[in-house]
Amino acid sequence: xxxxxxxxxxxxxxxxxxxxxxxxxxxxxxxxxxxxxxxxxxxxxxxxxxxxxxxxxxxxxxxxxxxxxxxxxxxxxxxxxxxxxxxxxxxxxxxxxxxxxxxxxxxxxxxxxxxxxxxxxxxxxxxxxxxxxxxxxxxxxxxxxxxxxxxxxxxxxxxxxxxxxxxx
Amino acid sequence: xxxxxxxxxxxxxxxxxxxxxxxxxxxxxxxxxxxxxxxxxxxxxxxxxxxxxxxxxxxxxxxxxxxxxxxxxxxxxxxxxxxxxxxxxxxxxxxxxxxxxxxxxxxxxxxxxxxxxxxxxxxxxxxxxxxxxxxxxxxxxxxxxxxxxxxxxxxxxxxxxxxxxxxxxxxxxxxxxxxxxxxxxxxxxxxxxxxxxxxxxxxxxxxxxxxxxxxxxxxxxxxxxxxxxxxxxxxxxxxxxxxxxxxxxxxxxxxxxxxxxxxxxxxxxxxxxxxxxxxxxxxxxxxxxxxxxxxxxxxxxxxxxxxxxxxxxxxxx
Numbered sequence: 001x002x003x004x005x006x007x008x009x010x011x012x013x014x015x016x017x018x019x020x021x022x023x024x025x026x027x028x029x030x031x032x033x034x035x036x037x038x039x040x041x042x043x044x045x046x047x048x049x050x051x052x053x054x055x056x057x058x059x060x061x062x063x064x065x066x067x068x069x070x071x072x073x074x075x076x077x078x079x080x081x082x083x084x085x086x087x088x089x090x091x092x093x094x095x096x097x098x099x100x101x102x103x104x105x106x107x108x109x110x111x112x113x114x115x116x117x118x119x120x121x122x123x124x125x126x127x128x129x130x131x132x133x134x135x136x137x138x139x140x141x142x143x144x145x146x147x148x149x150x151x152x153x154x155x156x157x158x159x160x161x162x163x164x165x166x167x168x
Numbered sequence: 169x170x171x172x173x174x175x176x177x178x179x180x181x182x183x184x185x186x187x188x189x190x191x192x193x194x195x196x197x198x199x200x201x202x203x204x205x206x207x208x209x210x211x212x213x214x215x216x217x218x219x220x221x222x223x224x225x226x227x228x229x230x231x232x233x234x235x236x237x238x239x240x241x242x243x244x245x246x247x248x249x250x251x252x253x254x255x256x257x258x259x260x261x262x263x264x265x266x267x268x269x270x271x272x273x274x275x276x277x278x279x280x281x282x283x284x285x286x287x288x289x290x291x292x293x294x295x296x297x298x299x300x301x302x303x304x305x306x307x308x309x310x311x312x313x314x315x316x317x318x319x320x321x322x323x324x325x326x327x328x329x330x331x332x333x334x335x336x337x338x339x340x341x342x343x344x345x346x347x348x349x350x351x352x353x354x355x356x357x358x359x360x361x362x363x364x365x366x367x368x369x370x371x372x373x374x375x376x377x378x379x380x381x382x383x384x385x386x387x388x389x390x391x392x393x394x395x396x397x398x399x400x401x402x403x404x405x406x407x408x409x410x411x412x413x414x415x416x417x418x419x420x421x422x423x424x425x426x427x428x429x430x431x432x433x434x435x436x437x438x439x440x441x442x443x444x445x446x447x448x449x450x451x452x453x454x455x456x457x458x459x460x461x462x463x464x465x466x467x468x469x470x471x472x473x474x475x476x477x478x479x480x481x482x483x484x485x
Contacts, residue, residue: 060200
């Protein structure tokens, strides 16, 4: 079957099997290998991409479901040679060891900051009607869908904190 | 995955018709549970009817002051809605205690109610499971049953429902509206949607083949506090061991049965002025330990008593 979508600002037309996931389309058809396949079951977050600005697990979505969608992967975050602030923060804070989860962590963190700014609550939100204060507990909770088997969590938190600024 | 054909119907009528005319077809909403199960071939639909873009993604205030939540709203959308956060905090809390942000961004209200159990033996195709393969047996009875049901289970199946959202909806007296394959609309309580396993654990809900959940309707928020409490093995992104939704003196439990469990005996006892511990014990008199899950009886009792202490104090959250 056939699906048209936008990936990292480029219009893309794909002929694909109905079974093809968004993750496999990105990696195998479009050669965008930055998005990683970890568990392939929505448990690890390595495949996190932004669809219309919203973070999802690309492994649990069929590319057929994304007609006319706007997809951004880790390859689409930088502006030319200038890294996205979240990418730079992960480098500066040394927020990785093996790096396999890093593209998903960064895409997830970028979307997470917007979710919090929009007032979306999390399990760590004590007052559901107040403005979100992005405490360390909030960042940890909101990033729990991204696993890091090297356990670079303290540095990942520091990287996100450095972009987010201090909790209000 | 097994091969399948795919279509994205333009409206609800076309979606229901597409299922009716294609044996082996299934609705596809967010896909976070269905596609996962298709990858391991526990689900193998011959045709997918993608309902994710149907115009069922609004949240409207009803005339009696409640909310009508379209079935294709995402979990994130519902938990973030200002009306849900202020009037139904138990629902927002329940939703954000389930899954990860990535899953909640994709998963829908209707799909959440239709998700299938996470029992290890339902997923393990090398083992017997009466739900997956009727008549094959229940490996959980003599296996990993620490997180199995303590209420409403049977010798055929001791699985539990994984939904957090459904527990809050049950406590809120929410109802679903559906459209049947014949084009008839009907309404039933969220608490009555799922069947207990009995001898037929493969029959999971009261919905007929091709029947589509179109929305969830929550009545006006009752007086009294609301709280959702969940206990699990890790702090985040894990299924629950037990959970409780308390809304005033209404109580629903998660993780104890194959459906969101309204503790009606507890509610009746509370209404009669029975102290909280005895009221909780009234419902738990029917609870039954199987294998290693007996701790859940005491756990849900204590959790409920703690939750009721909060709601009886009149707090909303």
